[in-house]
Amino acid sequence: MSARELAVGVDIGTTETKALAIDAGGENPTGRRVGFARRPTTWVTHPGGRVETTGEAVFADVLGAVSAAVRSAEADGPVRVTGIGLAGLAESGVVLDPAGRVGSPVIAWFDQRGAEELTELAARDPWFAEAFPGRVGLAMDAQCTLAKLLWMRDTGISPRPGAQWLNIPEYVAHTLGADRVTEPSLAARTGLVDASTGLAWAAALDQVGAPPGFLPPVLPAGHAAGRVSHRDAPAALRGAAITVVGHDHPVAAVGSGxxxxxxxxxxxxxxxxxxxxxxxxxxxxxxxxxxxxxxxxxxxxxxxxxxxxxxxxxxxxxxxxxxxxxxxxxxxxxxxxxxxxxxxxxxxxxxxxxxxxxxxxxxxxxxxxxxxxxxxxxxxxxxxxxxxxxxxxxxxxxxxxxxxxxxxxxxxxxxxxxxxxxxxxxxxAAIDQPGAFGAALFAAWAGAGNPVPFRKFSDRMRPERPTGQADVAQPEEATTW
Known part of the structure; x- marks a missing residue:
């Protein structure tokens, strides 16, 4: 019996991490859900309302959900995952030291650390504060990554030459076996990127003491950044193409058509x-x-x-x-x-x-x-x-x-x-888990090595339900290409 080809999409959320496996085999893949699992996202709350986790804990959450989703799909016979897509929360991530080791906590996106440092920055450099919203497209508040990096700098976690920043989906992808990459929709939430060019803004890097190359090379969603090689990954997942899909909200938009x-x-x-x-x-x-x-x-x-x-x-x-x-x-x-x-x-x-x-x-x-x-x-x-x-x-x-x-x-x-x-x-949209489904679509395209067919996709998928439909849960079969 030949193994069925699947694609797996992961939505790393604030509350839960969800993994969805869909049919991605043959010339006309159905996109039907064949496996799903969810795991609580690990956070630790400290006195003063500080909320954080570790890169290792987030990776364990993801690997647990993905492994369970693959096992669920294997109940109907052998499977092979051709691609895995990582999407999820933004603003949070890790600093990797020059040796590739995690050198910082993962601070929750809603944690207010860095607010005082931003106030001090605005007083010290009014030009930067005034230019920030138009240059990066964000409010200058504690949610963006810039604030977290300012707090880290002031507490002794200062990036050294050769250090790099990875947003959470990028870090999970790298740990699975992918190259270090920067996905544009996630980078846009950091406060470190000039939205006019899509490249790192030197003035922002200077504020946090980050070296050139602090943000890895840009790779858009749907492009393979490597293949799964982690020793703890399920056998069916090894060798699958890895793509960083991006920020959960735009990914869910794609998943909803x-x-x-x-x-x-x-x-x-x-x-x-x-x-x-x-x-x-x-x-x-x-x-x-x-x-x-x-x-x-x-x-x-x-x-x-x-x-x-x-x-x-x-x-x-x-x-x-x-x-x-x-x-x-x-x-x-x-x-x-x-x-x-x-x-x-x-x-x-x-x-x-x-x-x-x-x-x-x-x-x-x-x-x-x-x-x-x-x-x-x-x-x-x-x-x-x-x-x-x-x-x-x-x-x-x-x-x-x-x-x-x-x-x-x-x-x-x-x-x-x-x-x-x-x-x-x-x-x-008559679809359950649009973020994980959107990630799975990008994973399918990355696994097939094809350009992402956005216009073709939008023509084929028009999920709707009538305005007057009753309050009912959506069936698994509602998830289709």
Whole structure:
């Protein structure tokens, strides 16, 4: 019995690491899910709210999930993995010393270490602080890698000549057997890259004391950076092509079929992310305006595209409302969802705080407010914040031409209807785990050694479900090419 050919996609998330194996064999691979596994992502919380892990722990999380997914696929017979794609969280990574050893902790992207150092930097070098948003397309805050490297420098972890930075998916790929590479969408989140050129910004490297060559050579998603050779990798995985796919949000957009130019992708999870693709390089002025409007403006995983990323704290708002109403269980949530009607919200409920920089979410309720009114008010407020964010990007780069949404919250018909009111023509992707699936697609292309067929892919995959479809889990068979 010949071994079936598979591709494996990995989404290294803040909460979980997920590995998805899909059929990638023959002239017409189906993309059907044949194996899946998830593992908690390891973090250690220290006093003062510092959250970190180690490169070794992250690699163990990934290897555990991938091994379990491959074993699941092997239940139906022997398999051979042709390619593995690594996607996931950005901003976090490791400094490798000249000998290739990990010389730093992996600081969580949301950890606030470096905030004080950034304030001191802005006072010391006003030109750099003023130029930063337009040059790199990011707000100068503690989320970007630059802040973490400033903190490391001030605590004695200073990169020496020959040292290099690897973002987490890049580090995992390297540990599996790949060359050290820099993937553009991940590099764009570091604060070290000039978005006009896609290359390291010398002024940023100087601020953290990093040597030339601190960022390895650039290799876009879908290109093989090496082959799996790690001794602990499953036998079926050894020899598979390795590709670093990139930042989880644009990878999920590709996995959901949002690949056309000027498409708006809405990932409706705990963080409600809006990702706008623009098929050109943005100007410095546009990037500065977008950052001021609440977006980042970096590289997409689609060649020649910029990715504008903004977020609304919709998942936080809706989760708190359901807890407040005692409707967190599935049956109660479905009943609340079923009763929702547009215009139900009244003046008896007021919700504030859903933007990505808001410190808190406040729900004010007066006497006589019904659970239906509270839910409707929350949806109306989120819709207002989302609409403002969508239009702020359109004023700078023009209107989007297509819109796709995916994620757990769009399984509620009230959420789908509310989103459709503010984003006309919005389609809903009938796919589970779009980040891991997008990574698996890039892995399949890397394994086949073919150029990434984005336009062909977008024509063949148009996952949708009707706006009125019930709140149900998506079947495995929904994952297709």
């Amino acid at each position: 949002a690949t056309e130019p000027n498409v708006l992708f809405n990932s409706a999870g705990t963080a409600d992310v809006l990702l706008r693709s623009v098929p050109r390089r943005l100007s410095t002025e546009e990037r500065a305006q977008l950052v001021a409007s609440g977006y980042s403006a970096g590289a997409h995983v689609l060649p020649g595209h910029a990715a504008l990323i903004g977020s609304v704290r919709a998942g936080l708002v809706l989760g708190r409302v359901l807890d407040l109403l005692g409707r967190a269980d599935l049956a109660a949530r479905r009943e609340l969802d079923r009763r929702w009607r547009p215009g139900t919200a009244t003046g008896s409920v007021r919700v504030t705080g859903a933007g990505q920089t808001d410190a808190e979410v406040v729900i004010r309720i007066t006497d006589g407010a019904s659970p239906d009114a509270v839910w409707a008010a929350a949806l109306a407020h989120i819709g207002s914040v989302t609409s403002a964010l969508v239009h702020s990007a359109e004023r700078i780069v023009g209107e989007h031409r297509d819109a796709v949404a995916a994620g757990g919250w769009v399984r509620l018909s009230s959420v789908r209807a509310s989103k459709s009111q503010i984003i006309p023509g919005l389609r809903f």
